[in-house]
Amino acid sequence: MVAIGIDLGTTYARVAVFQYGKVEIIPNEQGNRATPCFVAYTDSERLIGDAAKNQAAMNPKNTVFNIKRLIGRNCYDEKMFQDVKDWSAFDAAVVCARVKFDLDLKDEEKLLISPEEISSLVLIKMKEAAEAYLGTTVKDAVITVPAYFKDVQRQATKDAGAIAGLNVLRIINEPTAAALAYGLDENLKGERNVLIFDLGGGTFDVSIVTIKEDKLFEVRAAAGNTRLGGEDFDTRLVNHFAEEFEQKYEKDLRSSPQAMRRLRTAAEQSKLILSSSTEATIVLDALYEGVDFYTKISRARFEEMCDDLFHSTLDSVEKVLNDAKMDKSQIHDIILVGGSTRIPKVQSLLQTFFGGKSLNLFMSDEAVVNGAAIQAAILSGDKSSQIQGVSIVDVAPYLLEIETTGLVTTKLMERNTRIPYKRSIKFTTSSDNQPFVNIHVFEGEPASAKDINLLDNFLLYRLPLAPRGVPKIDVTFDVDVNGILNVTAQLISEKATKLRVRREDKIRLTLVEVVCLSDEAKEYAAEKEKERQRIAAHNQLKNYVLSIKQAADKAGNELDHSDKYLVLKKFKETIKWLDANTTTAEKEDYDYKLKELTKICSATLAKMQLSADGSGPQPSYCGKQSCNNVGGNYGGSAVKEVD
Numbered sequence: 001m002v003a004i005g006i007d008l009g010t011t012y013a014r015v016a017v018f019q020y021g022k023v024e025i026i027p028n029e030q031g032n033r034a035t036p037c038f039v040a041y042t043d044s045e046r047l048i049g050d051a052a053k054n055q056a057a058m059n060p061k062n063t064v065f066n067i068k069r070l071i072g073r074n075c076y077d078e079k080m081f082q083d084v085k086d087w088s089a090f091d092a093a094v095v096c097a098r099v100k101f102d103l104d105l106k107d108e109e110k111l112l113i114s115p116e117e118i119s120s121l122v123l124i125k126m127k128e129a130a131e132a133y134l135g136t137t138v139k140d141a142v143i144t145v146p147a148y149f150k151d152v153q154r155q156a157t158k159d160a161g162a163i164a165g166l167n168v169l170r171i172i173n174e175p176t177a178a179a180l181a182y183g184l185d186e187n188l189k190g191e192r193n194v195l196i197f198d199l200g201g202g203t204f205d206v207s208i209v210t211i212k213e214d215k216l217f218e219v220r221a222a223a224g225n226t227r228l229g230g231e232d233f234d235t236r237l238v239n240h241f242a243e244e245f246e247q248k249y250e251k252d253l254r255s256s257p258q259a260m261r262r263l264r265t266a267a268e269q270s271k272l273i274l275s276s277s278t279e280a281t282i283v284l285d286a287l288y289e290g291v292d293f294y295t296k297i298s299r300a301r302f303e304e305m306c307d308d309l310f311h312s313t314l315d316s317v318e319k320v321l322n323d324a325k326m327d328k329s330q331i332h333d334i335i336l337v338g339g340s341t342r343i344p345k346v347q348s349l350l351q352t353f354f355g356g357k358s359l360n361l362f363m364s365d366e367a368v369v370n371g372a373a374i375q376a377a378i379l380s381g382d383k384s385s386q387i388q389g390v391s392i393v394d395v396a397p398y399l400l401e402i403e404t405t406g407l408v409t410t411k412l413m414e415r416n417t418r419i420p421y422k423r424s425i426k427f428t429t430s431s432d433n434q435p436f437v438n439i440h441v442f443e444g445e446p447a448s449a450k451d452i453n454l455l456d457n458f459l460l461y462r463l464p465l466a467p468r469g470v471p472k473i474d475v476t477f478d479v480d481v482n483g484i485l486n487v488t489a490q491l492i493s494e495k496a497t498k499l500r501v502r503r504e505d506k507i508r509l510t511l512v513e514v515v516c517l518s519d520e521a522k523e524y525a526a527e528k529e530k531e532r533q534r535i536a537a538h539n540q541l542k543n544y545v546l547s548i549k550q551a552a553d554k555a556g557n558e559l560d561h562s563d564k565y566l567v568l569k570k571f572k573e574t575i576k577w578l579d580a581n582t583t584t585a586e587k588e589d590y591d592y593k594l595k596e597l598t599k600i601c602s603a604t605l606a607k608m609q610l611s612a613d614g615s616g617p618q619p620s621y622c623g624k625q626s627c628n629n630v631g632g633n634y635g636g637s638a639v640k641e642v643d
């Protein structure tokens with residue numbers, strides 16, 4: 001059965017197939033080789049692709065685009081809301097860890113749809129185009145993602161494929177796909193280090209791939225920014241024009257989504273013109289409140305307003321060279337991929353960085369889909385000589401850490417580790433009769449704690465009551481070829497494996513049904529917030545009680561016997577109460593317990609020269625911002641690494 005490759009970009013999607021020894025780009029029903037990633041709802045129909053984009057200015061609130069910038073992000077991501085605000089388009093209503101779009105379909109009717117579903121609609125469009133072109137049903141596909149996509153973003157893209165009815169053979173990194181297309185197309189001689197600089201509509205990736213003579217494509221390192229691309233340059237232009245309009249006519253057009261959409265389209269057009277001319281003109285009749293807007297923009301002014309964004313690409317280039325432990329001079333070829341690499345300033349900065357080395361504008365927009373089609377053919381067993389013997393070794397661009405006892409983090413996987421990657425770690429409990437353990441997995445950059453996000457946490461509960469150190473828990477972390485983490489935790493008892501938690505089961509998105517009641521969504525958001533507060537209150541109480549116990553232990557004989565007895569008694573009582581009520585207690589119950597405990601223990605704490613206000617020492621249990629956000633540390637349930 002034939003398998004297709006899909007480049008699911010921020011602005012455009014492309015589909016291709018490898019057959020008869022070469023890649024064929026499949027046109028859509030309009031005959032275009034790229035389909036805009038736009039989905040729109042009108043009163044009577046749903047539109048996808050060109051038809052959706054063409055009516056965007058008339059129907060801005062119900063036209064969704066740039067989904068790739070939102071997919072897999074969570075509801076605490078403020079930058080995501082800023083993005084949506086910048087586009088002055090649809091509203092993003094947060095209903096859960098995944099964002100859903102809240103579309104004003106009709107006055108009283110709301111349609112909530114998730115990014116996965118929107119992406120799946122675009123994927124269905126690509127699948128249909130391929131089926132019409134090939135005259136057969138298509139099931140299998142390879143879908144590309146930015147190399148810098150995080151685990152959840154990869155998983156969400158895979159889910160979108162599943163919702164579209166596709167069997168996703170592989171999620172492949174965009175620069176890797178481009179390198180594959182380049183390496184096979186160019187018939188390279190000898191081993192070559194290739195730097196792929198991929199700046200598209202919404203994301204930026206840079207990777208170094210060593211292409212060996214035996215057709216081995218080895219990714220050495222990847223870096224990038226999943227929030228940098230043509231859309232950001234457009235936003236700068238839009239803001240500039242909106243200000244100019246306000247200054248000239250004393251009218252703020254930002255409040256009109258229609259005017260903003262028209263301005264955005266014109267801004268993008270002017271950007272394209274500035275890649276080949278030094279000046280661009282904008283003509284927008286009756287843009288806002290009947291006022292016509294005619295203006296000009298020079299290339300120099302455009303470069304000035306995007307200077308910081310353009311320069312930031314070089315930081316990633318430096319980083320990828322460092323990670324690959326390579327010097328600039330060791331790079332043989334520089335490959336430019338993605339529409340935004342046509343911007344002259346982007347090219348000149350890169351060229352200067354590499355001491356004037358010439359750049360290779362390799363099939364700029366179609367390199368990625370070419371590689372995806374080749375990968376699809378390889379995975380579906382195509383025997384063409386051109387792709388025989390090709391193998392790819394990719395890396396995961398983020399490190400993974402897990403949190404263990406006393407919030408000590410253990411590095412699980414270094415950045416730029418080859419994937420697939422598997423590692424097992426054994427844990428045990430840190431207190432007697434511990435009923436559950438909680439394993440936190442973090443993903444991010446090593447440079448600073450704020451760049452590390454809680455990826456997931458796994459609660460392994462109903463452990464058989466046993467002295468601390470007795471239960472043996474084996475946790476296996478497995479980053480698959482798609483760069484997606486699967487975790488399996490199991491309790492090894494003397495007899496057999498009894499407990500098993502698999503991350504896959506836990507987070508798998510059910511095929512999402514379109515929810516028509518926005519009230520339902522709000523209710524859900526309120527419930528989530530309530531649960532977050534409940535967990536925070538639980539953690540506060542537990543941390544407090546642990547801290548007074550620690551303080552009493554530390555004080556040793558200096559503490560009066562009766563005081564020590566009181567603290568230990570309260571400690572035991574509270575821990576017992578916490579264990580018995582973890583799933584049922586409300587925030588108010590925890591708050592009440594904490595208040596009572598503070599009242600009883602404050603005098604003793606004062607004697608131990610601890611916080612005189614009675615709040616007690618608060619052990620900092622998590623330096624990571626995201627911890628609190630997700631209701632992170634479930635009461636310091638402390639598991640400990642063992643040999």
Ligand code: AMP
Pocket residue numbers: 009010011012199200201202229230231268271272273275337338339340341342343364365
């Ligand atoms: P891609 O994701 O590779 O399809 O790239 C799409 C992005 O490239 C969009 O933001 C386009 O506005 C931008 N783009 C395409 N052509 C040009 C050009 N000639 N100059 C500047 N940007 C361009």
